[in-house]
Amino acid sequence: MAIVRRSQKRDAILRLMRSTKCHPSADWIYQQLKEQYPNLSLGTVYRNLNQLSEQHIIRRVGVIQGQERFDADTYPHAHFVCNRCGTVMDLPDCAPSEQDIQALGKQYGFMVEGHEFNLRGLCQDCKHHITLEESAS
Amino acid sequence: MAIVRRSQKRDAILRLMRSTKCHPSADWIYQQLKEQYPNLSLGTVYRNLNQLSEQHIIRRVGVIQGQERFDADTYPHAHFVCNRCGTVMDLPDCAPSEQDIQALGKQYGFMVEGHEFNLRGLCQDCKHHITLEESAS
DNA sequence: TTCGTTGCAAACATTTTGCAGTTTC
DNA sequence: GAAACTGCAAAATGTTTGCAACGAA
Numbered sequence: 001m002a003i004v005r006r007s008q009k010r011d012a013i014l015r016l017m018r019s020t021k022c023h024p025s026a027d028w029i030y031q032q033l034k035e036q037y038p039n040l041s042l043g044t045v046y047r048n049l050n051q052l053s054e055q056h057i058i059r060r061v062g063v064i065q066g067q068e069r070f071d072a073d074t075y076p077h078a079h080f081v082c083n084r085c086g087t088v089m090d091l092p093d094c095a096p097s098e099q100d101i102q103a104l105g106k107q108y109g110f111m112v113e114g115h116e117f118n119l120r121g122l123c124q125d126c127k128h129h130i131t132l133e134e135s136a137s
Numbered sequence: 138m139a140i141v142r143r144s145q146k147r148d149a150i151l152r153l154m155r156s157t158k159c160h161p162s163a164d165w166i167y168q169q170l171k172e173q174y175p176n177l178s179l180g181t182v183y184r185n186l187n188q189l190s191e192q193h194i195i196r197r198v199g200v201i202q203g204q205e206r207f208d209a210d211t212y213p214h215a216h217f218v219c220n221r222c223g224t225v226m227d228l229p230d231c232a233p234s235e236q237d238i239q240a241l242g243k244q245y246g247f248m249v250e251g252h253e254f255n256l257r258g259l260c261q262d263c264k265h266h267i268t269l270e271e272s273a274s
Numbered sequence: 275t276t277c278g279t280t281g282c283a284a285a286c287a288t289t290t291t292g293c294a295g296t297t298t299c
Numbered sequence: 300g301a302a303a304c305t306g307c308a309a310a311a312t313g314t315t316t317g318c319a320a321c322g323a324a
Contacts, residue, residue: 046314
């Protein structure tokens with residue numbers, strides 16, 4: 001891996017990611033930071049997110065409604081993803097243990113570097129919306 | 138949901154999916170079926186994959202190297218994904234139980250419809266390749 | 275001074291969509 | 300015969316990339 005130099009933009013991206021629980025997409029980060037850094041470009045956000053996740057400083061949650069989502073919390077945990085509104089929520093009690101994961105890797109001869117464990121469905125709000133829509137038709 | 142009519146193309150897609158363990162992408166299916174159905178179009182493959190997964194006849198594995206991958210095996214199980222070659226393999230012993238998942242849903246007030254549980258890393262082959270590359274540099 | 279980082283815009287890749295014709299029931 | 304399904308091509312979308320200028324060490 002090449003040498004990594006510090007940069008204002010990357011610091012800002014990481015700071016922002018660590019201040020939110022929303023599991024942001026590249027574009028969300030771009031929109032947020034544009035105010036403070038008017039000349040920021042979306043390409044830079046993508047390049048930094050890719051670099052940070054290669055370094056395991058942040059983690060990929062998965063592609064949700066067409067957009068990759070990221071998480072600055074690298075402590076092992078699962079997620080719930082709402083298929084209607086796209087909200088991602090932490091499920092802290094529900095992480096596969098590092099031990100189990102590594103044991104599985106050994107069993108099959110894989111080198112396990114990470115995981116994505118996402119439950120999918122409808123969040124509380126969207127569950128209600130769907131019920132209302134159905135009763136209207 | 139609208140009425141569903143049977144169709145030759147959809148039958149063929151499902152038949153193909155059930156005959157392979159490779160967790161195909163839309164394009165892979167398209168390439169395979171083009172020989173037998175020369176006028177098949179990629180849009181049709183996409184439309185059918187979307188419909189089949191809405192009906193829970195197949196399941197989405199996740200986006201791997203930019204392409205959504207699908208699985209006709211709907212029995213709950215986890216996957217291992219190689220980050221280098223993109224291979225997806227079943228981990229049958231390693232499924233979150235339906236009971237646990239529904240219990241979690243109840244606890245948080247979610248309606249859980251499915252899940253993706255993917256370990257990520259390097260498969261046996263790619264592990265060796267990487268080792269060779271490193272010792273060469 | 276070196277080389278990693280960035281802005282910009284163009285390029286890329288995958289997926290979706292509108293429409294007219296076809297197939298299913 | 301109504302409505303779902305399909306082929307085709309264009310559009311839409313998210314992400315990557317080439318290049319020249321900039322910034323960090």
